[in-house]
Amino acid sequence: MRRSLRVRLALTHAAVAVxxxxxxxxxxxxxxxxxxxxxxxxxxxxxxxxxVRTIEQTxxxxxxxxxxxxxxxxxxxxxxxxxxRVIDLNxxxxxxxxxxxxxxxxxxxxxxxxxxxxxxxxxxxxxxxSQTQSSGDATKLTVRTFPVVVDGTTVARAQVVERLxxxxxxxxxxxxxxxxxxxxxxxxxxxxxxxxxxxxSRRITHPLVALTEAAEQLEQGRLETxxxxxxxxxxxxxxxxxxxxxxxxxxxxxxxSTMTADLAHELRTPLATMQARVEALEDGVLPATPDNxxxxxxxxxxxxRLLGQLRSLAEVSNEGFNLERRAVDLASIVRDAAAVEEPAxxxxxxxxxVSAQAVAVAGDRDRLRQVVTNLxxxxxxxxxPGGHAWVEVARDGAEAVLTVSDDGANIDxxxxxxxxxxxxxxxxxxxxxxxGLGLAIVRGLVRAHGGSVQAAPRQGGGATFTVxxxxxxxxxxxxxxxxxxxxx
Numbered sequence: 001m002r003r004s005l006r007v008r009l010a011l012t013h014a015a016v017a018v019x020x021x022x023x024x025x026x027x028x029x030x031x032x033x034x035x036x037x038x039x040x041x042x043x044x045x046x047x048x049x050x051x052v053r054t055i056e057q058t059x060x061x062x063x064x065x066x067x068x069x070x071x072x073x074x075x076x077x078x079x080x081x082x083x084x085r086v087i088d089l090n091x092x093x094x095x096x097x098x099x100x101x102x103x104x105x106x107x108x109x110x111x112x113x114x115x116x117x118x119x120x121x122x123x124x125x126x127x128x129x130s131q132t133q134s135s136g137d138a139t140k141l142t143v144r145t146f147p148v149v150v151d152g153t154t155v156a157r158a159q160v161v162e163r164l165x166x167x168x169x170x171x172x173x174x175x176x177x178x179x180x181x182x183x184x185x186x187x188x189x190x191x192x193x194x195x196x197x198x199x200x201s202r203r204i205t206h207p208l209v210a211l212t213e214a215a216e217q218l219e220q221g222r223l224e225t226x227x228x229x230x231x232x233x234x235x236x237x238x239x240x241x242x243x244x245x246x247x248x249x250x251x252x253x254x255x256x257s258t259m260t261a262d263l264a265h266e267l268r269t270p271l272a273t274m275q276a277r278v279e280a281l282e283d284g285v286l287p288a289t290p291d292n293x294x295x296x297x298x299x300x301x302x303x304x305r306l307l308g309q310l311r312s313l314a315e316v317s318n319e320g321f322n323l324e325r326r327a328v329d330l331a332s333i334v335r336d337a338a339a340v341e342e343p344a345x346x347x348x349x350x351x352x353x354v355s356a357q358a359v360a361v362a363g364d365r366d367r368l369r370q371v372v373t374n375l376x377x378x379x380x381x382x383x384x385p386g387g388h389a390w391v392e393v394a395r396d397g398a399e400a401v402l403t404v405s406d407d408g409a410n411i412d413x414x415x416x417x418x419x420x421x422x423x424x425x426x427x428x429x430x431x432x433x434x435x436g437l438g439l440a441i442v443r444g445l446v447r448a449h450g451g452s453v454q455a456a457p458r459q460g461g462g463a464t465f466t467v468x469x470x471x472x473x474x475x476x477x478x479x480x481x482x483x484x485x486x487x488x
Contacts, residue, residue: 022186077097086148211227330469350387371402372404375404382409401466402466407458411455419455
């Protein structure tokens with residue numbers, strides 16, 4: 001297929017070039033033919049007029065033309081390839097002159113028709129008249145009559161006969177040279193077109209061949225495969241897109257590996273704890289007290305949260321995911337979530353500050369609370385003891401803005417494009433609890449509500465997560481305290 005594409009491109013380019021050369025050659029040849037015919041006609045007229053001028057220059061007033069003059073006229077006619085007959089004003093033929101062939105055609109007066117006085121056509125106002133006749137051997141001749149003017153007085157008429165379509169040797173050589181040069185130019189242009197088409201087709205298909213080979217290597221699992229992109233054309237952009245795809249696949253593979261290890265750890269730890277507790281209870285090493293049973297219950301809750309996150313991620317990734325939208329107060333949801341999470345902040349020694357302005361949005365209360373809870377858990381995870389976290393809700397025009405900030409670990413700028421990807425663990429997230437699903441769930445739920453979420457480094461250290469949701473007009477907000485009014 002690769003060779004076939006290269007051959008097809010080369011043949012297509014060469015065919016287009018050859019067609020263009022043929023068309024141009026035909027047009028140029030037609031134009032040259034017309035110009036050459038015009039040139040031949042002009043040269044014929046010039047030759048005839050040169051003979052007529054010789055007749056006028058050799059005329060002797062009072063006596064006409066002597067033998068020497070007739071010889072000079074014959075020589076001029078022969079040199080120009082024409083025959084000439086001079087007739088006086090009464091229509092009497094004075095003499096004939098020209099090449100031997102022309103003299104033979106002129107014999108008997110058949111080629112000239114009747115004498116001038118017997119009704120032969122003449123030019124109007126002294127202009128030459130033209131006739132076309134045929135000789136005995138079917139050779140077409142053209143006969144033109146010119147006035148012989150000496151000192152402003154017409155002394156005779158000159159009939160000039162010439163073969164129709166006859167081209168002088170020098171004119172024919174000129175025409176052959178033009179045709180030869182045109183043919184050589186066409187052949188040279190055709191050869192150049194073929195070479196250029198081969199080079200261009202090779203240049204076009206070479207990166208495609210490289211892309212195909214790289215795709216085959218990628219198919220075999222070599223995710224480090226990349227191609228070199230040269231220039232800024234479509235093929236180079238395709239190569240860069242391929243590299244981006246390969247990088248994304250490599251990241252996804254790395255994330256899957258990390259996710260497998262994290263899931264194994266998150267599952268193994270509670271299961272190992274529960275197994276050890278159960279075995280200790282069975283062996284009587286530990287008494288079945290509420291405190292010992294509470295440890296097992298805590299690990300069960302931990303597993304339940306992990307499974308809940310996986311289920312939530314599967315739900316928000318489903319195209320048929322639906323929300324039960326109602327008019328709810330985002331500030332009320334934030335205060336409720338903060339109240340539930342506050343003990344965890346107190347246990348770790350992190351100060352949580354809440355500033356919430358009542359803003360109504362159309363959404364699912366439980367899902368929005370899950371968004372706030374995940375963002376608070378993320379802030380708590382990366383904020384050290386003695387740190388601070390802030391939660392704010394405000395209206396910004398037609399949007400409700402939820403901001404969760406902390407002064408914990410900084411976000412690496414290289415992690416920003418991927419921080420909301422599932423299973424992604426940035427540089428600051430290595431070794432942290434969890435499997436990297438919380439922020440992916442946040443993004444899915446926010447998008448399902450028609451909003452957007454962004455992450456950015458916080459001035460002074462830490463991170464800021466900003467959620468923007470469409471706000472409802474005040475008349476549609478319903479109750480500010482929780483909102484049970486259903487959106488129609």
